[in-house]
């Protein structure tokens with residue numbers, strides 16, 4: 179993912195920017211909630227289309243990102259409310275704000291450039307640091323907790339299901355043998371000892387992704403959101419979700435399909451929208467992005 183620096187401020191380049199704005203079909207006086215507001219890349223684009231009568235709400239589990247986001251969004255005339263919370267708690271957040279329904283919901287799942295490039299948070303296999311991987315640093319369980327305490331069998335299942343890594347059993351065995359793991363490079367070494375050198379980077383990426391998903395309970399939170407968002411969207415309002423993992427995309431696809439069968443949603447993206455070749459060339463992260471959008475119709 180590309181990062182820019184503007185007046186000393188870190189800026190996250192959002193994926194599928196034109197497509198997100200096109201599909202959200204923003205009402206200028208509307209209320210929009212970005213559940214994974216991150217560094218405010220998509221948020222700024224949404225705010226460009228909102229009047230002072232509108233309202234922008236953002237949530238993120240990462241306090242560090244929220245501080246930067248707050249700074250970035252402070253100049254807009256539209257009211258902005260940011261919450262350090264998981265997007266799956268958005269019902270409670272809307273209740274707190276006294277808002278019944280919103281005109282648009284956006285989720286851009288996964289990791290931000292801020293997190294990936296951090297030298298201390300353990301998201302990247304190429305930088306040695308504490309085995310952390312928490313989106314929310316107030317959460318108790320870290321990657322080291324998962325890696326050092328899960329049974330070998332459970333660990334293999336996590337690596338297989340969330341990482342889609344077929345050498346999961348050998349990797350889990352190697353991790354258990356090397357316990358206790360304390361650093362990113364300990365995990366890299368346990369993977370190195372149990373897998374062949376060809377395509378090692380891909381293996382590392384898959385295992386790190388799997389552990390991150392487990393640490394942060396990412397699929398459970400998405401499932402929870404998908405089962406509760408419908409009543410909070412106005413009729414004519416839209417929900418847009420960008421995923422980077424086949425399991426996430428499957429959850430979104432099936433949830434939208436079920437709600438379409440019930441006559442609640444109309445699916446606007448029969449196939450997921452993917453980035454153009456130009457965007458993929460400029461922004462690596464966009465290569466695996468899939469956007470699905472639906473409109474509430476009843």
Ligand SMILES: C[S@@+](CC[C@H](N)C(=O)[O-])C[C@H]1O[C@@H](n2cnc3c(N)ncnc32)[C@H](O)[C@@H]1O
Nearest residue numbers: 192214216217218219220238239240264265286
């Ligand atoms: C890909 S980034 C979003 C970037 C943002 N769209 C932008 O343009 O700046 C994903 C963000 O989702 C956040 N996140 C992940 N799971 C979350 C959750 N359950 N609730 C809220 N935020 C979450 C991460 O902390 C990260 O900041």
